[in-house]
Amino acid sequence: MGFAVRRTSRSYVRPSAATPSGALELSIIDRVVGLNHLVRSLHVFAAAAAPVAGRQDDDAWTTSPSPARALREALGKALVDYYPFAGRLVDGAGGPGVSRVECTGEGAWFVEAAAAFSLDDAGRLDQYPYVIPEDDLLPDAAPDVEPLDLPLAMQVTEFSCGSFVVGLICCHSLADGLGAAQFINAVGDYARGLPKPRVSPVWERDIIPSPLSLSSAPPVFSRMFQFRHLAVDLSLDGIARVKSQFLQSTGQRCSTFDVTVAKVWQARTRSLRLADPATRVSLCFFANTRHLLCGGAAAAAGFYGNCFYTVTVSAKSSAVVGADTAGVVAMIRDAKARLPAEFARWAAGELVAQDPYELSFTYESLFVSDWTRLGFLEADYGWGTPEQVIPFTYHPCMPIAVIGPPPAPKTGARVTTRCVEEENLQEFMDEMKAFQK
Incomplete structure (x- = not known):
């Protein structure tokens, strides 16, 4: 056909x-x-x-x-x-x-x-x-x-x-x-x-705040990568298991986003097999900040411009590789907890030496975008809501993973990635699939 x-x-x-x-x-x-x-x-x-x-x-x-x-x-x-x-x-x-x-x-x-x-x-x-x-x-x-x-x-x-x-x-x-x-x-x-x-x-x-410290310089791309496409579904049972582990070890709850991001970052870091365990790896995700603006979310209701802040986690590769998934979740939650104070300092122009929107694109970094709650899945043109939304927000210089739900009636989380090259693909795939065991 x-x-x-x-x-x-x-x-x-x-x-x-x-x-x-x-x-x-x-x-x-x-x-x-x-x-x-x-x-x-x-x-x-x-x-x-x-x-x-x-x-x-x-x-x-x-x-x-x-x-x-x-x-x-x-x-x-x-x-x-x-x-x-x-x-x-x-x-x-x-x-x-x-x-x-x-x-x-x-x-x-x-x-x-x-x-x-x-x-x-x-x-x-x-x-x-x-x-x-x-x-x-x-x-x-x-x-x-x-x-x-x-x-x-x-x-x-x-x-x-x-x-x-x-x-x-x-x-x-x-x-x-x-x-x-x-x-x-x-x-x-x-x-x-x-x-x-x-x-x-x-x-x-x-x-939107307009601090003078924000740079308008074009991004610096160190190299063009040959990323391979990989989509993996994480089961609700696997996600719930890590949530339970995190609750038992910390007394705190974590989200499906926390678990999913932790798993993909750790799986990718392990697949890289970096020769020096002290090499720093970074994770960057983009957090909505409408609720942090003057007047809060109510004042920004209906605002459709860019309104986000980049949250970055950095650690030695050995720390990400050797931790259990709940330990990586803790790193991510610590970074999320710093968001309100960091955004406030940026808005006040205090982060002069650190522009959160000037990103570094290297193979040791990973960028994550969460499409789960954006609202695309609620769009209804009269024939019902979509059974799936497929993102193609990729760039050959930017290792990225996009989180969303799998197609109905499947449950859990789907991670769609273009973040590793051929030499790391099989091990990355194996690490992601090991989450289901």
Whole structure:
């Protein structure tokens, strides 16, 4: 069987009503040059067996638009509320470090596609490499615009069984994961017939602190790596076992995130087999800081810009290799506990010599992104929520692991990684699978 995807329509979707024009300034975090990249993801929706939710007529199932048409219409409405997504990102006089959004209303790039086979035929996109190249399910390049200047591109691929995949490309400079998911949920609200999004968008980038110590220098990439893709599921039983061990040894509770990050960091460090046990290895993850802003989370409700702080853990490789998983959990929780004080010092401009957004990309470092609670899994366009969301937020210089749930009805945590090269892959895989024993 051939697994070709045929793109049937390409166009810009403009806001469905008039929107403000002019320039909007980005925050100092938005302008971190390392964030000037595209985040790609696939959102997989199973075939629905009921009428589109929110539509009133009895023949809603037969008369309602296809997923692609429904999303296209809803996207135009959502772009009225989130009109910066319909604009273009432009550099300022000093380059990307002073970039801004020009609210031109030119629109988001939207592609409709069809697959003459079922999602089951494609293995439900559960095992990598997929029978369909991921690039076939993501929107192709929009004409006459640089990819990094376009805030949003979307492709809806409909399968013969009624299932569909939304391929999303979003520029990180405009929104973090929570912000992008907030926008996608607004599209879903309109697609289900709501008169307005359940969460009203807030642009005010001036709620983000602007300490003078923050650098806008481009990231330094020491080398390009040949990372291999690996996705491993961690069972609920295995996670619960480490939680119990941590509780018994410390009297404290830990989260599924703590356990999952600890396991992947330790497994990867062991697989590296560093010759010098004193070599330092580092772990970096990105913590939402909306609740730490002046006024707290309530004041930042609806804010969709970048609002996170980098939390870093550093230790001798021997300490990470030799500890039990609960011991590595303790290292991670200690770093998380320091977050409020460190963020406050950074916001006050006290961390002059240590820019938390100026990251070091080496093979001894690991970056972790948690997609579990961003909100993508709650997006409903009228056919129910996605059975899985597949991240492709990778860079050949950045060893990264992305945490999310496995496809329904599986339970536990799925760790999708591109963080080791071929020589370390088998041992990394064995260490991750040993967690289940």
